[in-house]
Amino acid sequence: xxxxxxxxxxxxxxxxxxxxxxxxxxxxxxxxxxxxxxxxxxxxxxxxxxxxxxxxxxxxxxxxxxxxxxxxxxxxxxxxxxxxxxxxxxxxxxxxxxxxxxxxxxxxxxxxxxxxxxxxxxxxxxxxxxxxxxxxxxxxxxxxxxxxxxxxxxxxxxxxxxxxxxxxxxxxxxxxxxxxxxxxxxxxxxxxxxxxxxxxxxxxxxxxxxxxxxxxxxxxxxxxxxxxxxxxxxxxxxxxxxxxxxxxxxxxxxxxxxxxxxxxxxxxxxxxxxxxxxxxxxxxxxxxxxxxxxxxxxxxxxxxxxxxxxxxxxxxxxxxxxxxxxxxxxxxxxxxxxxxx
Numbered sequence: 375x376x377x378x379x380x381x382x383x384x385x386x387x388x389x390x391x392x393x394x395x396x397x398x399x400x401x402x403x404x405x406x407x408x409x410x411x412x413x414x415x416x417x418x419x420x421x422x423x424x425x426x427x428x429x430x431x432x433x434x435x436x437x438x439x440x441x442x443x444x445x446x447x448x449x450x451x452x453x454x455x456x457x458x459x460x461x462x463x464x465x466x467x468x469x470x471x472x473x474x475x476x477x478x479x480x481x482x483x484x485x486x487x488x489x490x491x492x493x494x495x496x497x498x499x500x501x502x503x504x505x506x507x508x509x510x511x512x513x514x515x516x517x518x519x520x521x522x523x524x525x526x527x528x529x530x531x532x533x534x535x536x537x538x539x540x541x542x543x544x545x546x547x548x549x550x551x552x553x554x555x556x557x558x559x560x561x562x563x564x565x566x567x568x569x570x571x572x573x574x575x576x577x578x579x580x581x582x583x584x585x586x587x588x589x590x591x592x593x594x595x596x597x598x599x600x601x602x603x604x605x606x607x608x609x610x611x612x613x614x615x616x617x618x619x620x621x622x623x624x625x626x627x628x629x630x631x632x633x634x635x636x637x638x639x640x641x642x643x644x645x646x647x648x649x650x651x652x653x654x655x656x657x658x659x660x661x662x663x664x665x666x667x668x669x670x671x672x673x674x675x676x677x678x679x680x681x682x683x684x685x686x687x688x689x690x691x692x693x694x695x696x697x698x699x700x701x702x703x704x705x706x707x708x709x710x711x712x713x714x715x
Contacts, residue, residue, distance in 0.1 A: 379391070379394060379395075379617070379621050380523060380526045380527070380614075380617075380618060380621070381519070381523040381526070382519060382522060382523060382526075382614075382617075383519065384515075384519075385515055385518060385519065385598035385599065385601070385602060386598065388597075388598045388640070388643050388644075388647075389598070389643055389644070391617065391643075391644070391647065392644040392646040392647050395617070395620045395621055395646075395647070396620065396621070396623055397646075397649075398432040398433060398649060398650070399431075399432050399433070399434075399435040399436075400432065402431045402432055402434070402435050402436055402437055403428050403431050403432035405431070405437030406427055406428045406430075406431035406432070406437045406438075406439070406701065407428055408437075409437055409438075409701065409706075410424045410427065410428070410701065412706040412707060412708070413700075413701075413704045413705070413706055413707075414704060414705050414706065414707055414710050414712050415704070420697075420700060422674075422697075423693075423696060423697040423700055423701075424697070424701075426652075426674070426693070426694050426697040426698075427439065427697045427698055427700070427701035429625065429652065430535075430625055430694065430697070430698060433623065433624075433625040433650045434534065434623065434625065435623060438701075438702055439534075439698055439701070439702075440534060440698060440702070441490070441534045441535050441691075441694070441695055441698060442534055443492065443530065443532060443533045443534050444489075444490055444491040444492065444533065444534065444535050444536075444537065444691055445491065445492055445494070445529070445530045445533040445535070445536050445537065446482070446486050446491040446492065446493045446494070446536075446537040446538075446539065446684055446687070446688060447493075447494055447495075447496065447525075447528055447529070447536065447537070447538055447539070447615055447684075448475060448482060448493065448494070448495045448496070448538075448539040448540060448541055448683055448684050449496050449498060449525060449528075449538075449539075449540050449541075449607070449608035449611040449612060449615075450468055450469075450471070450472050450495065450496065450497045450498060450500065450540065450541040450542055450608055451468070451497075451498045451499070451500065451503075451504070451521075451540075451542045451545070451606045451607035451608035451609075451611075452465045452468050452499075452500050452502075452503035452504070452542060452543065452544070452606075453465075453503055453504050453512070453542060453543070453544035453545060453547070453548055453606050454503045454504050454505045454506035454507070454509075454512065455504075455506055455507055455508065455512070455544050455547050455548065455551075455582055455586075456503070456543060456544040457506045458506065458508060458578060458581070458582040459575070459578050460544055460547040460571070460575065460578050460579045460582055461543050461544045461546075461547070461568065461569060461571065461575075462569065462570055462571060462572075462575060463543050463569055463570075464543070465500075465503060465543045465544070467543050468497075468500055468541060468542050468543050469497070469500050471541050472495055472497050472500070472541065475493070475495040475541070475683075476495060480683060481681055481683060481685050482539060482683040482684050482685050482688060485685055485688035485689055486537075486684075486688050488688075488692070489688050489689065489691045489692040489695065490691070490695065491537055491688055491691055492530075493684075494528065495541075496524070496525075496528055496611065498521055498524065498607035498608060498611060499607060504517075504605075504606050504607065507551065507582075507586040507589070507590065507603060507604050508582055508585040508586050508589060509589075511590065511602055511603045512548075512602065512603060512604055512605055512606060513602045513603075513605065513606075513607070513610070514602070515602055517602075517607070518598075518601060518602040518605070518610045519610075521607035521608075521610035521611045521614070522610040522611065522613055522614035522617075523614055524611055524614065525610065525611030525612060525613065525614030525615040525618070526614035526615060526617060526618035527614075527618070528611070528615060529615050529618040529619055529622065529624070531622045531624075533619075533622075533624050534624070535624065535625050535626070535627065535691070535694070536615065536619045536624050536625070536626045536627070537626075537627045537629075537654070537684050537687040537688060537691060538612050538615055538616070538626060538627070538628055538629060538633055538637075538684060538687060539629040539633055539682060539683050539684020539685065539687060539688075540608045540609075540612065540629070540632050540633055540636070540682055540683075540684075541608070541682060541683060542606060542608050543569070544606075545606055545608065545609070545632050546566065546567075546568030546569070546571075546579075546631070546632060546659065547565075547568070547579045547582060547583065548604065548605060548606050548609060548632075548635075549564075549609075549631055549632040549635035549636070549659075549661070550564040550565045550566070550579060550583055550635075550661055551582075551583045551586050551587070551604040552600065552601070552604055552605055552609065552635050552636070552638065552639060553635050553638060553661055553664075553665055553668075554583055554587060555587055555590070555593070555594060555600045555603075555604055556597060556600060556638055556639065556642040557638075557642070557665075557668050559664070561580050561583050561584055561587070562576075562580050563660070563661065563664060564583075564660075564661040564664065564665075565579045565580055565583070565660075565661065566631070566658075566659040566660045566661055566680075567659075568659070586603075586604055590603040590604060597639045597640070597642035597643040598639065598643060600639060600642075601613065601639040605636065605639065608636070609632075609635070609636035609639070610636075612628075612633055612636040612637060613636060613637060613639055613640050616628075616637050616640060616647070616648070616651060617640070617647070619650065620647070620650050624650075625650050625651075625652065626650055626651040626652065627651075627652050627653075627654045627674075627687040627690050627691060627694070628651050628652065628653050628654060628687065629654055629655070629682065629683070629684045629685065629686050629687040630654070630655060630656075630657030630659065630662060630679065630680060630681075630682060630686050631657040631659040631661055631662035631665065631680070632659075632682055633682070633684070633687075634653055634657075634662065634665055634666070634669070634671075635661075635665060637651060638665060638668070638669060641668075641669055645669075648669065648671075651671075652671075652674060652690065652694075653666060653669075653671045653672075653673045653674070654673065654674055654675060654686040654687035654688075654689065654690035654691075655673050655674060655675040655676065655677055655679055655686030655687075655689065655690060656673040656675070656676045657679065657680045657686070658678045658679065658680040659680050673686075673690075674690040674693055674694070675689060675690050675693065677689065
């Protein structure tokens, strides 16, 4: 009997997971491409809309991909690194924003409503922030696995697409720490204003990340260990949701810098683990463009957004719906009685 993929019981198990997960359906992609060539338009004239339809086909395993159910998950967590003065807002704001999400008053609520996504917000032990990673690992392996498996369990196995986002005061510092550890380079290149840090605040972020990288140098080269040492519960939950979606054959839209940085821990483990993921938008956070280059991902949108919450993923969902409306609804040349020339 094949061992079930979830719950994941050891972080080291992530290293071999790609082999056990479904791959893209090349036959469905070829059939979708052939349909695009037969539609009443010049070849390639819908640009990336055609590419997005083919992407959805290869991961849903059908030449006529659809989105009846779009699930949006926003994971929220608090971070011990805030003790280093890396954020201008108190951590109480995380719980306050979760309440706002639940009351329907945030941007993500409006964008999910406008683009047809069912939103769930999952708070992850907000009353107990992770440890300050300048002093200790942010999470033990057990804590990281608990959050990862909660993320996996939140995925609706019947969804046609999954949108992922996050909320957590201090998590732009966590994202910069993760990307610095995973990909190297100048720490300052990964650091941005986040929720509004000024130059002094960004300097504090850099100092905190440098200290964290030095303390956890033995984790460098082991992406799951980096996730536990420097990440947060919402980052681990995002990774779990990405993996559960892949196991269920559900394509994923990642949000901006923080969400993509969380998923980058999977990419650094094995790049194939993010093959089923789109990036919804290019965040205005400076580290995101650098990260997109590392991941070789082209965002669906570039709207200068940097809100988080899954907001960019929700807007991108509307574009993907448009791509599928054309793919499935347009007539072929034969059906329309139009000469192909």
